[in-house]
Amino acid sequence: EEGDATAGATIFKKCAICHIVDTDKNKVGPSLNGLFGRKAGTHPDFAYSAGMKAAGDGGLIWDETTLRDYLHNPKVKVKGTKMAFVGLKDDHDITDLMAYLKQYSK
Ligand code: HEM
Numbered sequence: 637e638e639g640d641a642t643a644g645a646t647i648f649k650k651c652a653i654c655h656i657v658d659t660d661k662n663k664v665g666p667s668l669n670g671l672f673g674r675k676a677g678t679h680p681d682f683a684y685s686a687g688m689k690a691a692g693d694g695g696l697i698w699d700e701t702t703l704r705d706y707l708h709n710p711k712v713k714v715k716g717t718k719m720a721f722v723g724l725k726d727d728h729d730i731t732d733l734m735a736y737l738k739q740y741s742k
Contacts, residue, residue, distance in 0.1 A: 644736025647729050654721075657740045665719060671698050672741035676714070687716020703737075704730050 648657065654665035661667055666682040677684040677692035691714045696702060706713040707730050709723045724730050 639731040639733070639735025641732070641735040641739055643729075644732035644734070647724070647733045648736055650724075651721075651733075654719075657737060668737060669740050671703070671737055672700075674698050676702075685716050685718040687714055688718075690716070700734060703734060707733070 651657075651665075651668070654663055655668050656663055657668040657671075659667065660669050660680075662679065662682045666679040666684070674697070675692045676696040676698060677688040677690075696714070698706075702713070704727070707724045710717050710719045710721055724733070
């Protein structure tokens with residue numbers, strides 16, 4: 637299923653309190669620019685939790701599958717993550733959000 641990037645831009649408002657995607661700038665959370673294909677916990681100049689760094693060292697790469705799992709339930713996918721976000725319950729919303737984020741991963 638192809639996501640709707642325009643609908644995804646609206647969903648991203650839930651993330652934008654803490655994340656920027658169109659530039660490399662970090663906020664409360666790391667920049668999500670260039671996220672797809674990136675190893676977890678490796679964006680420059682961001683102070684990640686030990687849990688996120690361990691997940692990356694353990695081989696976690698952000699792709700459609702791993703990002704979906706993380707967004708469903710961040711604290712289950714990455715033990716010890718400091719991302720204070722309950723997650724997104726709706727799979728369709730996640731698909732649309734990923735279509736939006738992918739525009740900034742080229
Ligand atoms: C980490 C996505 C909402 C704060 C991350 C990471 C992703 C992500 C993919 C890992 C990035 C990496 O490994 O470089 C999202 C998306 C959101 C969202 C798509 C909305 C659906 C939020 C919100 C907050 C937040 C609302 C703040 C209340 C953080 C923090 C981290 C993080 C602090 C670092 C976690 C750690 O080091 O354990 N987020 N996030 N995020 N996010 Fe979010």
